Amino acid sequence: MKMNMDRLATDFAGIKMKTPVMGASGTFGFGIEYKDFLDLNQVGAIISKGLTPVPRAGNKGVRIAETPAGMLNCIGLENPGIDRFLTDILSQVRKEASETAFIANFSAGTVEDYGMMAAKLDVDGVDGVEVNISCPNVKEGGIVFGTDPKAAAAVTEVVKKNTSKPVIVKLSPNVTDITVMAKAVEEAGADAIALINTLTGMVIDTRSWKPLLGNITGGMSGPALRPIAVRMVWQAAQAVRIPILGLGGITCGQDAIEFLLAGASAVAVGAENFVHPDAVVQVAADIDAYLEARGLNHVSELVGKVQIG
């Protein structure tokens, strides 16, 4: 796909990317799963599946349900664990996507383990870390830290202390006021914030009267979420000075541009990757075409430019 890379090149919190469009954690594997469908070197950044201190098998039962304009999942952070990632997977990623930024997403059950994970991931080949304090599906997924500003700040501080990489903190939308959380992690030293993670949802099978998902509730994603995500990005952008990675229901360039106008400096494509495996590159191409049509020189000219009043 032909894109004007000068127009799209983005430095997000010190992470150099060819485009401002990333593959969102949990929907993009380790990137290499998509190599047959797109040119991994045209991806802004790969954000890994959420890593945890030890391997996790994930939740039992049904893990996926379609919902209106979206889906629910309760995977439960199934992943090979930090150690196998470092010994087996990272080198494969660097081989297949040598020119693409790689951001490791991780979570843990204690503040100490967040620090330990950050230290282990402070290695060559990892360009940044995304701290997950917002997985709604497992207790150790950090949601207890994601809804309490003091706990979120404590996690942010310990991660910053243990890494030289840019630190992005991924916030949960399952809070009353997103700006409280955004400010708390900014003050604790976060280099950027990512929002939003999934909204907690539930589907009930009316034949069996049972929840459809094995874990009863799950995280909702997809286009249905987008207006909520855009609103939260806009609110957070008023409250903090650090850059924002916007995500939630992006399917095309127009969707991504809404996030940029709301104040995000970069975006990530999530559930749409499941439907259109070339979506990350397609969204970047759409943005490029939009910039061309509007006579804009760089994608940053869109950031925060929503016209209010």
Add this chain to the structure above:
Amino acid sequence: MLVESGSIVTNDILSDDVRCMVIQVPSIAAEAEPGQFVMVKNENGGTFLRRPFGIADVDREQGRILLIYRVAGKGTQELAGLEPTMELSVEGPLGGGFRFESDGLEAGGRTLLIGGGVGVAPMIYTARRLAELEPANKPVFLLGIRNEGELFWQDYLKDFTKEIVVTTNDGSSGIKGFAIDAMPEILSRYDIRHIKICGPTIMMEGLAKLAMKQGIECQVSLEKRMACGIGVCLGCTFEGMISGKRWKICHDGPVFPAEEVFAR
């Protein structure tokens, strides 16, 4: 594997809730092997995720694949309403297919294919392949269906099989009962060396355990809700009984050795 825009050739009614759709997808048809599947999406439709379907048959010369599906939810209801010449986005072929092993067949041994419910679909292409590989030693087919209204499967299978043994839940055709009820008779009449099954989990479990007990090589094709079909969403994983590995049904399967899926 790729995403290909396909034109619907036919979308016909086979029974009250089963439909058959032929789609023109030359690139996918050229590669598809028995046991593989595709993820389908109607880009103009109202559902978000793609839907997985086992490839029921392939016509490489015409560049077409056949899907046989049960209308069960919103996605398949919408699919059933589509008409010839309409376009569908088809991703595939996905996963690995059945392994074809010939040991024991030269001595008169046979392969038994078993299909239950709409799981019969991928066994059509599998039967075709076996009949091509061993024209003089076609597979025996055990067809487990609900009632005589689903006998249409026989039309797809008869050219590729030595014999089709039918069981129906209500006894309206063949043996009354479940597929497993026909096993003693089949095993007494044929020297079965290989078994390949696709159907409901509970049916496959019973049959796979019987095969393992008899020492017959057995492969099962699994199905689970999945979002991506390419090993990313992790909606369809399970832990292997022998290897202890976390398998992805979409990417590492959907076909697995029976002993990796079911306890003996």
